[in-house]
Amino acid sequence: SQQGEEDPQALSIQEGENATMNCSYKTSINNLQWYRQNSGRGLVHLILIRSNEREKHSGRLRVTLDTSKKSSSLLITASRAADTASYFCATGGVSGGYNKLIFGAGTRLAVHP
């Protein structure tokens, strides 16, 4: 069973617009991570947020975490065509299981020039 579930499943926007993806999970976590996957390639780590953090930034990426609602969001600002990819959230558990990541099904983002 998957821990994280992304919403929406697919997102289509124009260059320059912001893209927001959401992730919900079911059990307590130690950390939540976001990854990007370009078509036919391996996943690339984008950002990690710990359970005691509420917001984190990295370049054009902003991640929020609400542990009371068991949800996270990834915001990509001023999107570019090169941001076209699938984005996955992954959760690391508690009690020493924080390395064992459980992935959601992903959001497919298409950014049109």
Added chain:
Amino acid sequence: NAGVTQTPKFQVLKTGQSMTLQCAQDMNHEYMSWYRQDPGMGLRLIHYSVGAGITDQGEVPNGYNVSRSTTEDFPLRLLSAAPSQTSVYFCASSYLGTGPGDGYTFGSGTRLTVV
């Protein structure tokens, strides 16, 4: 700085055949894992290891074996291939625990087709 290397990149097997997917990392990561990715289902954890000599099952371990004799290598064995094992397989590694910005480093994947 090779990162995580997976071989082969592509493989076609006949039902019932066995094979080993290779994974090697040169970052001295303690943690290594295998995932399979099927359309619309994200990544599902097959097996993982927190160090040499220590392995454990993930969400979908049936039909697969692993071993970890060294820190660098974490091979995945398909015992008797079935069409349901047609998938893309990813190996990933990381340091144990979570330091600033830590995350998995993924290999480029092995696309396996079982006919």
